[in-house]
Amino acid sequence: MTGWRLVCDVGGTNIRMARCEGPKKLVSVTVRPTKLCSSFQDTILDYCRAFDDHDRMSGAAIAAAGPVEAGRVTLTNHPMTIDREAVAAGLNGKPVALLNDIEATAYAVPLLSADDIAPVVAASNPKGGPRLVVNVGTGFGAALLIETPSGWQSVATEAGHMTFAALEDIDTIKSNVSKTVSVEDKLSGLALSTATNVPFGQFSAAFTDLFGAVCGNLVLATGAWGGVYLCGSVASAWCRTGDLSSFRAAFQDKGLMSDRMARVEVSEIVLPHPALVGLTAIELS
Numbered sequence: 001m002t003g004w005r006l007v008c009d010v011g012g013t014n015i016r017m018a019r020c021e022g023p024k025k026l027v028s029v030t031v032r033p034t035k036l037c038s039s040f041q042d043t044i045l046d047y048c049r050a051f052d053d054h055d056r057m058s059g060a061a062i063a064a065a066g067p068v069e070a071g072r073v074t075l076t077n078h079p080m081t082i083d084r085e086a087v088a089a090g091l092n093g094k095p096v097a098l099l100n101d102i103e104a105t106a107y108a109v110p111l112l113s114a115d116d117i118a119p120v121v122a123a124s125n126p127k128g129g130p131r132l133v134v135n136v137g138t139g140f141g142a143a144l145l146i147e148t149p150s151g152w153q154s155v156a157t158e159a160g161h162m163t164f165a166a167l168e169d170i171d172t173i174k175s176n177v178s179k180t181v182s183v184e185d186k187l188s189g190l191a192l193s194t195a196t197n198v199p200f201g202q203f204s205a206a207f208t209d210l211f212g213a214v215c216g217n218l219v220l221a222t223g224a225w226g227g228v229y230l231c232g233s234v235a236s237a238w239c240r241t242g243d244l245s246s247f248r249a250a251f252q253d254k255g256l257m258s259d260r261m262a263r264v265e266v267s268e269i270v271l272p273h274p275a276l277v278g279l280t281a282i283e284l285s
Helices: 040-049 084-090 101-106 170-175 189-194 202-224 234-242 245-252 255-261 276-277
Strands: 004-010 014-020 026-033 059-064 073-076 080-083 097-099 119-121 130-138 140-150 151-156 228-231 266-269
Touching: 004 101, 004 151, 004 276, 014 040, 014 276, 026 101, 040 084, 059 084, 059 101, 073 084, 073 097, 080 084, 080 255, 084 097, 097 101, 101 130, 101 140, 101 151, 119 228, 119 245, 119 276, 130 202, 130 234, 140 228, 170 228, 189 234, 202 234, 202 245, 202 255, 228 234, 245 255, 245 266
Parallel strands: 004 059, 059 097, 130 228, 228 266
Antiparallel strands: 004 014, 014 026, 073 080, 119 266, 130 140, 140 151
16 A cells, blocks of 8 residues: 555444554544534545645545445435545545445454454354344444455445334234334334333343344345354444343244354454444555
């Protein structure tokens, strides 16, 4: 890498920025509340200009909490919009990569050491294969990581907007067809903020069972037999206080696939700023 690269993780709550000086090498990590940043362009320019060698900045890799389409993203839980070409123009034509935030986090997985993860569900006989990153923070997100002959490829999803499967008879389903509930409605910081009338113990138990079931469903849907990696502020807090045995039971209880699910490891990413670390592995062109 010639010079240094700006890496930036833009979420609904905070914007994190750092200098990247090589794979997994972050310097001068700065966190600013998203609500206080009226202009993304001004925010990153102010950050870069604070360094005496700002002219050596070679480009930028940006992760944002929303679906990226045609080089543009509007945050799912905030009105901020980021346009890759506009950012590049503001950086005097330097190369810019724009990714979904969980897609970026997935690129950190191959860089993780044993000290960067903590076990959540041990596996009886883990196998290789695609890996799944699940982030629970302000919202709920997931990305799949696949090893290809040309290197690792991360695939963004919008798993947080899946609706829960019905558990009722068909007549009840038809009468409540407009009352669908998304994964993010129940498994996110937003869900925590609206659960004010539910006793904490009851909410925590329901959260754990749903979390385990949803993570297991995502493994079945994506074929992520290589393991699940949890991250995000809510997921990290849950890993400290949640009932891991109940999570494991819900995660593995998949009928004919239960034995195979028992061979899938679940870990927590404890490395700080995993999305920024993932961005250090991105090639800029």
